[in-house]
Amino acid sequence: MRPSLLNRLREIVGAAYVLTAPEDTVVYEQDAFLVARAHPDAVVLPGSAEEVAAVARAAHEGGVPLIARGAGTGLNGGSIPVRGGLMVVLTRIDRILEIEARGRTATVEPGVINADLTAQAVQAALFYAPDPGSQGVSTIGGNVGNNAGGPHCLAYGVTGNHVLEMDVVLATGDTVTVGSRAPDPPGYDLCGLLVGSEGTLGIVTRLVVRLLRCSEAVRTMLAVFETIDDASAAVSEIIAAGIVPTAMEMMDGVVMRAVEAAIHAGYPADAGAVLLIEVETHADVLPRMMERIDAIARRHHPRQLRLAEGARERELLWKGRKEGAGALGRLAPSYYLHDGVVPRTRLPEVMRRVQEIARAHDLVIGNLFHAGDGNLHPTILFDPRVPGMLDRVVAAGEEILKTCIGAGGSITGEHGVGIEKREYMRWLFTETDLDAMRRVKRAFDPEGSLNPGKLLPDGSQPTSMMQVGARAWS
Amino acid sequence: MELIGLLRRIVGHHHVLVAPEDVIVYEQDGSILQAIPEVVVLPGSVEEVGQVVRATRGAGVAIVPRGSGTGLAGGAVPAGGGVIVSLARLNHLLEVDLRGRTAIVEPGVINLEVTKGVAPHGYFYAPDPSSQAACSVGGNLANNSGGPHTLAYGVTTNHALGVEVVLHDGNPLWLGGRVPDTPGYDLCGVFVGSEGTLGVVVQGIVRLMRARESVRTLLAVFNRMDDATRVVVDVTGAGIVPAALEMMDQTTIEAVERGAPVGFPRDAEAVLLAEVEGVREYTERALREIEDICRRAGAREVRVAQSEQERAALWKGRKGAFGALGTLAPNYYVMDGVVPRSRLPETMRKVAEIGRAFGVRIANVFHAGDGNLHPNILFDMRTPGELDRVIEAGAAILKACVEAGGSLTGEHGIGLEKKAYMSWVFTEADLDAMARVRRAFDPTAGFNPGKVFPSPPACGEPRRVPAKIPAGLWV
Numbered sequence: 001m002r003p004s005l006l007n008r009l010r011e012i013v014g015a016a017y018v019l020t021a022p023e024d025t026v027v028y029e030q031d032a033f034l035v036a037r038a039h040p041d042a043v044v045l046p047g048s049a050e051e052v053a054a055v056a057r058a059a060h061e062g063g064v065p066l067i068a069r070g071a072g073t074g075l076n077g078g079s080i081p082v083r084g085g086l087m088v089v090l091t092r093i094d095r096i097l098e099i100e101a102r103g104r105t106a107t108v109e110p111g112v113i114n115a116d117l118t119a120q121a122v123q124a125a126l127f128y129a130p131d132p133g134s135q136g137v138s139t140i141g142g143n144v145g146n147n148a149g150g151p152h153c154l155a156y157g158v159t160g161n162h163v164l165e166m167d168v169v170l171a172t173g174d175t176v177t178v179g180s181r182a183p184d185p186p187g188y189d190l191c192g193l194l195v196g197s198e199g200t201l202g203i204v205t206r207l208v209v210r211l212l213r214c215s216e217a218v219r220t221m222l223a224v225f226e227t228i229d230d231a232s233a234a235v236s237e238i239i240a241a242g243i244v245p246t247a248m249e250m251m252d253g254v255v256m257r258a259v260e261a262a263i264h265a266g267y268p269a270d271a272g273a274v275l276l277i278e279v280e281t282h283a284d285v286l287p288r289m290m291e292r293i294d295a296i297a298r299r300h301h302p303r304q305l306r307l308a309e310g311a312r313e314r315e316l317l318w319k320g321r322k323e324g325a326g327a328l329g330r331l332a333p334s335y336y337l338h339d340g341v342v343p344r345t346r347l348p349e350v351m352r353r354v355q356e357i358a359r360a361h362d363l364v365i366g367n368l369f370h371a372g373d374g375n376l377h378p379t380i381l382f383d384p385r386v387p388g389m390l391d392r393v394v395a396a397g398e399e400i401l402k403t404c405i406g407a408g409g410s411i412t413g414e415h416g417v418g419i420e421k422r423e424y425m426r427w428l429f430t431e432t433d434l435d436a437m438r439r440v441k442r443a444f445d446p447e448g449s450l451n452p453g454k455l456l457p458d459g460s461q462p463t464s465m466m467q468v469g470a471r472a473w474s
Numbered sequence: 475m476e477l478i479g480l481l482r483r484i485v486g487h488h489h490v491l492v493a494p495e496d497v498i499v500y501e502q503d504g505s506i507l508q509a510i511p512e513v514v515v516l517p518g519s520v521e522e523v524g525q526v527v528r529a530t531r532g533a534g535v536a537i538v539p540r541g542s543g544t545g546l547a548g549g550a551v552p553a554g555g556g557v558i559v560s561l562a563r564l565n566h567l568l569e570v571d572l573r574g575r576t577a578i579v580e581p582g583v584i585n586l587e588v589t590k591g592v593a594p595h596g597y598f599y600a601p602d603p604s605s606q607a608a609c610s611v612g613g614n615l616a617n618n619s620g621g622p623h624t625l626a627y628g629v630t631t632n633h634a635l636g637v638e639v640v641l642h643d644g645n646p647l648w649l650g651g652r653v654p655d656t657p658g659y660d661l662c663g664v665f666v667g668s669e670g671t672l673g674v675v676v677q678g679i680v681r682l683m684r685a686r687e688s689v690r691t692l693l694a695v696f697n698r699m700d701d702a703t704r705v706v707v708d709v710t711g712a713g714i715v716p717a718a719l720e721m722m723d724q725t726t727i728e729a730v731e732r733g734a735p736v737g738f739p740r741d742a743e744a745v746l747l748a749e750v751e752g753v754r755e756y757t758e759r760a761l762r763e764i765e766d767i768c769r770r771a772g773a774r775e776v777r778v779a780q781s782e783q784e785r786a787a788l789w790k791g792r793k794g795a796f797g798a799l800g801t802l803a804p805n806y807y808v809m810d811g812v813v814p815r816s817r818l819p820e821t822m823r824k825v826a827e828i829g830r831a832f833g834v835r836i837a838n839v840f841h842a843g844d845g846n847l848h849p850n851i852l853f854d855m856r857t858p859g860e861l862d863r864v865i866e867a868g869a870a871i872l873k874a875c876v877e878a879g880g881s882l883t884g885e886h887g888i889g890l891e892k893k894a895y896m897s898w899v900f901t902e903a904d905l906d907a908m909a910r911v912r913r914a915f916d917p918t919a920g921f922n923p924g925k926v927f928p929s930p931p932a933c934g935e936p937r938r939v940p941a942k943i944p945a946g947l948w949v
Binding site: 102103147149158160161170174175176177178180181182183184185186187188189190192193195196197201213216240242281282284285288289341343345408409410411412413414416417421425428429432433434436437439440441442443444455456 | 573574618620629631632641645647648649651652653655656657658659660661663664666667668672684711713752753755756758759812813814815816844845846879880881882883884885887888892896899900901903904905906907908910911912913914915926927
């Protein structure tokens with residue numbers, strides 16, 4: 001990177017916040033897509049929206065790619081600077097600017113940690129609904145980039161349903177405001193377009209999000225099954241009965257054993273699968289909803305149906321769920337966490353197929369996922385030091401995603417496309433479809449300088465950039 | 475005109491209208507704006523839409539897509555010239571997947587027909603604009619329509635999973651799909667609410683919802699408007715999300731009692747209609763809580779429906795309100811502003827002040843729970859200069875909404891009517907970002923020219939004419 005540009009960046013953000021030494025920038029070579037890495041040419045940490053705009057303008061004039069990064073917990077390699085360039089890290093812009101309890105909105109900066117917003121909103125009996133597994137670490141800006149989901153999105157919807165308004169710095173350094181606090185803002189829904197655009201259209205510098213009122217009553221049930229098949233069938237039937245729990249999570253035996261070894265959350269390590277079913281609603285409604293769920297679960301041969309006693313047991317069960325992926329580090333040095341989605345009615349057959357694929361490739365796959373949404377997270381365990389193993393992992397993953405598409409589903413439920421699934425977009429979309437997206441990309445970023453090499457296929461194989469990382473993120 | 479011959483070959487002679495007595499039907503929608511089209515085409519299939527678009531745009535002629543013409547912002551009025559492409563013949567409910575809870579519909583399907591088609595199985599299509607017996611799903615998609623039950627279920631975009639659109643080159647393109655949150659850019663979301671400026675929707679995949687176990691409705695009468703608006707703030711503040719929370723003011727009450735009386739006291743300043751839906755235990759309790767809030771706020775009367783018949787009776791006044799306005803004045807102009815609910819009381823006071831300042835009478839019938847106002851300015855177009863005052867009063871009301879942290883439209887869209895006001899809520903840079911998206915889909919901007927964005931229409935201004943009081947105008 002040219003010294004003149006680096007100097008300009010130092011003038012904008014201060015010398016301490018421009019990193020160029022390899023030992024500093026190496027920290028930013030990877031996110032939670034554990035099988036790829038690339039080094040940024042420089043990393044800049046602006047301290048305000050104005051500084052982001054100035055940085056973008058400088059990068060634009062210098063002809064340098066610009067890659068936005070939050071906490072680096074993304075699972076698709078979306079923040080890996082595959083073509084080098086300048087990384088803009090937004091973690092210093094992390095103020096909760098306002099919580100407006102009457103209007104139930106919060107105005108936040110992109111670097112705010114997801115869980116911190118709820119921690120503050122809860123003082124007004126409000127919460128921020130999107131709750132990705134990484135919520136204790138991930139930033140709201142990163143969540144917006146990936147349209148992140150989470151266990152409770154079954155009832156509340158994904159990030160896009162909760163973002164009302166955003167300030168966005170465009171490739172040129174100009175700032176626009178998209179969306180509005182008022183419902184159904186006029187003109188094109190550019191706020192909806194920007195959410196989930198993975199940093200390829202602009203960089204969010206301020207956002208207004210919706211807060212929800214904390215529910216009056218919550219009940220959490222642990223349903224233990226001998227097989228994934230029975231658990232999947234129970235999920236299908238609960239949803240078909242018109243019941244929408246707030247969350248309905250599945251964890252298979254592989255994951256439970258890891259979780260129990262790591263944190264002793266109270267999961268039956270010898271069972272085939274459990275469902276963690278949570279209902280948040282009015283106190284009057286809760287008993288009958290739990291009875292109906294209980295009755296349906298009973299038809300699918302449960303070993304045990306247990307209601308969490310008190311907040312502590314509930315929190316422990318959720319801790320096990322949320323830290324489940326991390327706990328897999330106990331079973332293998334690395335893993336490849338997939339993210340497919342299928343219609344809920346097809347869940348039982350797709351889960352059977354996932355197990356067949358694991359056997360065919362001689363791999364162990366753990367399942368820990370949002371069953372109520374039909375959002376699978378088959379997690380393939382592997383050891384990067386075993387020659388050829390990563391190839392088998394990638395092949396198995398591709399078969400799983402193709403199975404999802406074949407069942408009428410799609411290649412990502414909540415993790416996004418990034419570099420990981422860029423080429424897989426062709427499985428789902430025609431060239432005409434993709435061209436429409438490319439035209440929108442060019443409308444915002446004619447030079448293709450924002451997060452290049454992400455989201456849209458360009459012909460290069462994602463596997464070619466996979467470098468084997470020996471470290472697991474956990 | 476060579477193009478007319480081409481269009482006739484594509485859709486058949488009968489489906490290309492050029493005679494003045496035929497095309498005049500298409501000069502207006504539900505707004506107070508008019509412009510007579512030269513040509514109206516009614517294609518009968520997706521393929522025909524593609525060929526019509528290719529031929530028309532290929533000849534350098536603009537296209538104005540049109541559904542049922544119930545829009546309230548002039549979006550279907552061909553003020554910038556061009557061919558009207560009516561989607562009324564594409565009116566088939568193509569597929570219903572109850573297990574997946576989706577339906578595939580053509581754009582000309584009447585909104586209410588979707589719910590009628592699935593209601594026997596215990597499902598419904600949630601967006602319910604008051605025009606739902608006449609308006610088309612395609613038109614709803616174009617305007618991102620709302621309705622009374624939007625409060626609980628959201629607007630059209632929350633129920634549109636995918637759309638197939640025909641672009642300027644005549645080629646079809648699917649955006650979104652059955653699976654929620656399809657990867658890549660949310661282009662389906664961009665099309666919904668784009669008011670026909672990006673392309674023509676030829677199919678939609680919409681979400682179906684399961685009918686609720688229980689529906690309870692109450693109507694409360696207030697001596698003072700201020701008390702009624704405070705109830706709205708208090709009900710939502712108590713964490714109750716009614717399926718609908720509708721308000722009518724004294725002027726509307728007078729109209730209803732003159733037109734089709736339902737027994738509202740004429741000296742009351744406001745009537746509030748609240749409906750809750752859900753499981754039995756919830757609706758019973760929520761209804762009781764709303765009743766308590768109403769009584770505490772000083773409601774002089776609360777009527778609770780005990781049967782489906784009584785429920786229909788409570789809704790009757792609300793549903794007939796717009797038609798009844800005709801008993802007060804020959805013409806009216808429906809506004810559609812939105813404010814944060816917490817600002818509702820002061821905004822309603824401001825609307826009344828504006829009415830007094832401009833010397834116009836205003837009737838309010840609106841989605842109070844959403845903070846979505848519909849002040850109806852009553853007037854007589856035969857009085858010289860009155861229309862100008864009406865337009866100015868309308869602009870003042872919308873300005874007040876924007877100043878209260880709200881916006882120009884809650885559900886009716888911008889169309890022709892409010893495009894000049896877009897600069898009140900968007901900067902040049904914001905509008906430029908939208909313009910770039912438009913060019914990405916339609917480089918020569920020949921779909922519905924002169925709408926939404928604050929640029930002068932290509933072929934002169936439309937004539938402003940007053941709404942004729944209708945046999946059912948809907949909001």
